[in-house]
Amino acid sequence: MEIEKFSYDNGIVRNFAYATMLWGIVGFLVGIIVAAQLAFPEFFNDYLGFKILTFGRLRPLHTNAVIFAFVGNALFMGVYYSLQRLLKARMFSDFLSKFNFWGWQFIILCAALTLPLGYTTGKEYAELEWWIDILIALVWVAFGVNMIGTMIKRRVSHLYVAIWFYIATFVTVAMLHIFNSFELPVSFLKSYSWYSGVQDALVQWWYGHNAVAFFLTTPFLGLMYYFVPKAANRPVYSYRLSIIHFWALIFLYIWAGPHHLLYTALPDWAQSLGVVFSVMLIAPSWGGMLNGLLTLRGAWDRVRDDATLKFMVVALTAYGMSTFEGPMLSLKNVNMLAHYTDWIVAHVHVGGLGWNGFMTFGMLYYLIPKLFRTEIKYKGMVNFHFWIGTLGIVLYAVPMYVAGWMQGLMWRQFTAEGTLEYPNFLETVTSLHPYYVLRVLGGLLFLIGAIAMVWNLIATIRQGSFLKDEAVEAAPLAKHKSKRGEYWHKVIERRPMQMVIVSLIVVAIGGIIQIIPTIFVKSNIKPVVDENGKNVIQPYTPLELIGRDIYISEGCYNCHSQMIRPLRFETERYGEYSKAGEYIYDHPFQWGSKRTGPDLAREGGQRSNAWHYQHMLIPKKVSAGSLMPAYPWMAEDDIDIKHLEGKISAMRTLGVPYPDGYEKQALNDLKNQAKEIARDILTDLKTSGFTEKDVEEMHMKEVIAITAYLQRLGRDIKAVSKKETASNE
Amino acid sequence: MLKFIKHHLTTIENIEIYPIISLLLFTTIFVIAAIYAARMKKSKVNELSNTPLED
Numbered sequence: 001m002e003i004e005k006f007s008y009d010n011g012i013v014r015n016f017a018y019a020t021m022l023w024g025i026v027g028f029l030v031g032i033i034v035a036a037q038l039a040f041p042e043f044f045n046d047y048l049g050f051k052i053l054t055f056g057r058l059r060p061l062h063t064n065a066v067i068f069a070f071v072g073n074a075l076f077m078g079v080y081y082s083l084q085r086l087l088k089a090r091m092f093s094d095f096l097s098k099f100n101f102w103g104w105q106f107i108i109l110c111a112a113l114t115l116p117l118g119y120t121t122g123k124e125y126a127e128l129e130w131w132i133d134i135l136i137a138l139v140w141v142a143f144g145v146n147m148i149g150t151m152i153k154r155r156v157s158h159l160y161v162a163i164w165f166y167i168a169t170f171v172t173v174a175m176l177h178i179f180n181s182f183e184l185p186v187s188f189l190k191s192y193s194w195y196s197g198v199q200d201a202l203v204q205w206w207y208g209h210n211a212v213a214f215f216l217t218t219p220f221l222g223l224m225y226y227f228v229p230k231a232a233n234r235p236v237y238s239y240r241l242s243i244i245h246f247w248a249l250i251f252l253y254i255w256a257g258p259h260h261l262l263y264t265a266l267p268d269w270a271q272s273l274g275v276v277f278s279v280m281l282i283a284p285s286w287g288g289m290l291n292g293l294l295t296l297r298g299a300w301d302r303v304r305d306d307a308t309l310k311f312m313v314v315a316l317t318a319y320g321m322s323t324f325e326g327p328m329l330s331l332k333n334v335n336m337l338a339h340y341t342d343w344i345v346a347h348v349h350v351g352g353l354g355w356n357g358f359m360t361f362g363m364l365y366y367l368i369p370k371l372f373r374t375e376i377k378y379k380g381m382v383n384f385h386f387w388i389g390t391l392g393i394v395l396y397a398v399p400m401y402v403a404g405w406m407q408g409l410m411w412r413q414f415t416a417e418g419t420l421e422y423p424n425f426l427e428t429v430t431s432l433h434p435y436y437v438l439r440v441l442g443g444l445l446f447l448i449g450a451i452a453m454v455w456n457l458i459a460t461i462r463q464g465s466f467l468k469d470e471a472v473e474a475a476p477l478a479k480h481k482s483k484r485g486e487y488w489h490k491v492i493e494r495r496p497m498q499m500v501i502v503s504l505i506v507v508a509i510g511g512i513i514q515i516i517p518t519i520f521v522k523s524n525i526k527p528v529v530d531e532n533g534k535n536v537i538q539p540y541t542p543l544e545l546i547g548r549d550i551y552i553s554e555g556c557y558n559c560h561s562q563m564i565r566p567l568r569f570e571t572e573r574y575g576e577y578s579k580a581g582e583y584i585y586d587h588p589f590q591w592g593s594k595r596t597g598p599d600l601a602r603e604g605g606q607r608s609n610a611w612h613y614q615h616m617l618i619p620k621k622v623s624a625g626s627l628m629p630a631y632p633w634m635a636e637d638d639i640d641i642k643h644l645e646g647k648i649s650a651m652r653t654l655g656v657p658y659p660d661g662y663e664k665q666a667l668n669d670l671k672n673q674a675k676e677i678a679r680d681i682l683t684d685l686k687t688s689g690f691t692e693k694d695v696e697e698m699h700m701k702e703v704i705a706i707t708a709y710l711q712r713l714g715r716d717i718k719a720v721s722k723k724e725t726a727s728n729e
Numbered sequence: 730m731l732k733f734i735k736h737h738l739t740t741i742e743n744i745e746i747y748p749i750i751s752l753l754l755f756t757t758i759f760v761i762a763a764i765y766a767a768r769m770k771k772s773k774v775n776e777l778s779n780t781p782l783e784d
Contacts, residue, residue: 085784160780226781235778240766247762251755273748280755472784506758513751 004155004476007469008084010371012097014466016077017367019105020360021454023069026112028447030062035443038596039436041627045620052116054629056555060127061115066352067125067215069108074360075219076100076143079166081367082226083150086160088474092149096142103139107132119189122552122588123204125211126180130191133181140177144170151496155474159496161242164503165222167496168250171504172214175511180207184654186646190549192654197583198265198525201591202258202515209257216351218250220359224292224312227363231308237294241287248284250503252277254510259330262339263565264591265580270514271332278330285323292316307382311362314390318354322347337412340561340595342432343404346397353393353446361385361453368457372464381456389449396442399435407432412569420572425598430625528581530720537716539585539656540709542670543677545647546639547709550702552590554631561592562601562713575602575714582717585656597628602714609677610684612707634703641667641700674699677708 037044037055044053051057080097084090091097110132114120120127128136147170151159159167180203182194193200229236236242258266258274293316296303303309325347329338338344369376376382410428413421422428527535540548551557564570566577578601583589611622616634619626645663652658678699682690698704 082781086780088784156780158777158780160777162781229778229781233782235775235782239774239778240769243766243769244759244762247758248755251758255751269747273751276748277751277755509754510751513747 002476003473005471005473006090007471009080009091009094009097009468010466010470011468012091012094012101013077013081013367014371014468015101016073016080017364017371019073019101020070020077020364021457023065023073023108024357024360024450025447025454027062027065027070028443028450030058030065032440032443032447034058034062035436035440037629038627039433039440041629042620045630049630049632051118051633054554054631056558056629057116057118057120059558060120060124060555061112063125064111064115064127065108067211068111071216071352071356071360072104072108074356074363075169075215075223076104077367078223078227078363079147079219082162082223083147083166086156086163086226087150087154088156088472089150089154092146092153096146096149100139100143100146103135103142107135107139110135114189118553118555120553120555121183121191121193122555122557122590123180123193123200124557124593125208126177126204129189130181130183130185131188133177133183137174137178137181140170140174144174148496148500155477157477159499160225161236161239161246162222162225163496164246164499165218165225167499168246168503168507169214169219169222171500172210172218172250172254172507175504175508176207176210176214179511180204184650186650187643190643190647192647192650193588194654195589196585196587196654197589198267198580200587200589201261201264201583202266202270204589205260206254206257206511206515209260210254212348212351213253213256214250216356217253220356221245221249221288223359223363224288224316227308227359227366228292228295228312228316231306231312231362231366232296232299232302234295234299237291237297241291245284245287245291247506249281249288251506251510252281252284254507255514256281256330258514259335260593261591262330262332262335263567264563265578265583267580273514275330275332279327282324282327285326286320289316289320289323307365307376307379307386308362310382310386311358311365314386315355315358315362318350318358318393322351322355325350336565336567337408338404339565340593341404341408342400342435342594343408344594346400346404349400350393350397353389353396357393357446358389361389361450364453364457368460369464372461372466374460374464376456377459377463378456381452385449385452385456388445388452392442392444392446392449394442395445396439399438399442403432403435403439406435411573412567414569414572420569423573425573426623426625429596429627525580525584527584528579528717528720535581536720537582537584539651539658540712541673542644542648542666543673543705543708544712545651545709546641546644546670547705547707547712548590549647550634550639550706551709552588556600557590557592559592559594559596559628561595561599563591564599564601570599574599576717579717582714585651587651587654587656600710600713602718604711604713604715605718608684609680609707609711612710613681613685613703616703616706631703634706635698635701637702638700639702639705641670644670671699673708674704677704677711681707 034055037058080091107128111128114129114132115127119129121129126133147166151163183191184194185191195203225236225242255277256274258270259278262271262275293313296309296313303313328334329344329347365376365382407428410422410431415421528537530536562578564574564576564578571577613635615622616631618630618632619628644666648658648663648666652662675695678695681704682694682698686694
């Protein structure tokens with residue numbers, strides 16, 4: 001058979017490697033800034049109190065930067081390198097490779113601009129606005145087409161297990177991203193989630209959890225199956241195990257999402273399903289980890305000297321730890337303590353810093369010398385990076401575990417008399433201060449290590465010579481004749497398209513059975529009704545709706561939940577537990593996942609308008625020791641009413657029962673309600689008296705709208721329970 | 730609290746079928762994958778697991 005000459009495209013791998021290094025540093029740096037904001041809130045308020053630098057805006061920037069920019073570029077880097085070699089073929093289309101690269105960087109740039117400016121959908125890890133979502137879908141599909149095209153023109157008969165993981169990554173992320181991003185645009189920079197309340201929460205966490213599974217885990221497992229054998233120069237421990245690992249993992253992962261919503265208003269059957277599948281997940285996860293670690297049997301001596309192996313061993317260990325912890329956290333009794341606390345933050349950082357971070361560092365130390373045909377310049381510096389990075393992870397994780405346990409236990413502590421031991425939420429936050437400081441230090445060490453790596457790799461690049469197109473020779477793929485009785489799996493291993501379809505079916509089943517009933521079975525969400533059976537939950541007034549948009553835009557959900565679990569220590573602190581029917585008009589839902597501040601589901605009517613006014617402008621004035629950023633500009637900035645009509649009609653399209661033609665009346669209603677609140681605030685604050693001119697000046701400011709929204713939270717349900725108590729007496 | 734949980738369990742008809750369907754599906758896929766992996770020829774396994782080392 002004639003041997004074909006072709007070349008591997010190393011240029012695209014190099015580009016993604018550069019982007020990985022750049023965005024890694026940026027992502028870690030923003031992480032340290034947000035960590036420092038919680039450790040030194042006064043400093044940030046006094047010296048860096050800018051709108052675009054508040055925690056609520058920067059935290060999504062951090063998560064998006066590390067997940068989609070750092071890890072995203074790293075996964076493209078690894079896939080573009082290994083795929084060509086595993087298939088003995090150049091990428092299908094150089095244009096698509098470039099489109100993938102530049103498109104992805106453009107998306108990152110858009111994210112870096114829109115998030116600090118407060119343009120967000122308000123859904124965690126899916127914050128980017130509608131047109132960026134469309135761009136993401138386009139670039140992702142280009143990546144998939146390029147990958148599948150390469151598989152079609154390959155020169156080997158079977159697809160190695162790493163490639164299955166890449167396929168599963170592509171199809172599942174496409175499915176999750178598209179379904180979670182259904183939103184109705186109001187303007188270029190504003191849209192509302194198609195789903196509301198409980199449904200939005202389920203779809204969001206189905207997405208959020210599986211973003212962890214199929215963006216942070218499966219591609220990296222595929223890369224592990226390539227780079228660990230490669231660096232150890234020996235085949236994977238058990239190929240048979242890898243087959244079982246793959247199918248069990250992708251099938252189980254897709255069902256586990258509801259463990260993010262335990263004890264919430266999500267239907268119980270969905271919660272239980274999530275728990276069972278999460279617990280089962282430990283088996284394939286550990287199967288994969290052991291398969292990776294055991295590949296090194298008999299080669300452990302090499303781990304000492306080989307930079308790549310060293311990082312990958314720690315990465316696999318971190319993977320093992322966080323995939324053991326994950327199932328434990330999804331048990332309801334453990335979750336009861338951990339949910340909303342820093343324990344979850346510790347958990348994700350063991351995975352993020354350890355598994356994704358160290359896998360990526362390992363790949364970079366492997367690829368850069370290969371691409372530039374040289375050796376790592378400073379070997380000692382690799383060791384330095386390894387140790388300071390490992391220490392950084394420990395110093396990050398341990399204080400966060402302690403902080404999580406401490407706060408969780410303080411929340412649930414009752415006195416002998418049966419009242420809350422720590423009724424003041426703030427007390428449970430201020431006691432975490434030393435741990436927040438240590439966390440900053442841990443992050444700093446991790447960043448220093450990463451900077452050392454970049455320095456080292458730049459030096460390595462400068463001493464080497466880059467090989468853009470690596471010439472190779474291989475025999476073309478012989479036409480395969482199907483034999484009778486051949487195993488179906490062997491057949492799909494040969495045929496990438498079938499593999500794509502089977503993977504899609506496997507992951508779609510989870511979504512269909514879990515999500516469709518919650519969306520379409522009406523009885524799943526019981527309306528909150530009064531004694532006459534009438535739904536008591538009313539749509540937001542125009543002013544509250546605008547206030548809600550400010551709440552979303554400022555990223556308040558990053559620190560405040562709006563979901564009271566049916567647990568005594570929660571109802572004691574916040575009031576009646578949250579019901580599914582309360583959220584029917586919430587596009588998007590704002591349940592939150594972390595309580596750095598208290599829950600707000602029953603905030604309405606608890607405090608005066610004047611309290612909220614002062615609290616928004618200078619939190620510590622009414623709440624000493626508060627970590628919350630000050631929002632003084634809310635008293636200066638006018639609310640945006642340009643799209644008010646569009647917002648009302650968009651909400652109506654989504655099923656919120658505003659009467660026909662209400663758009664025209666909305667502004668008038670908004671102004672009346674705003675004046676009422678302004679008057680009330682002025683009455684409390686200006687004891688020397690005020691004029692209508694003062695009211696006129698104040699009423700259209702952002703702080704009035706957000707106060708209106710906060711005062712609305714939980715009001716409807718409180719009205720019913722008050723009536724119920726009255727009739728019971 | 731119990732009332733809350735019971736309510737959701739009873740509002741969907743035949744709710745118990747959902748977890749059962751999912752478990753059955755998983756078991757089927759797992760068993761098929763396990764049987765396939767167990768019956769693979771040793772030579773094929775070796776060939777496939779050596780793929781990354783051959784470039």
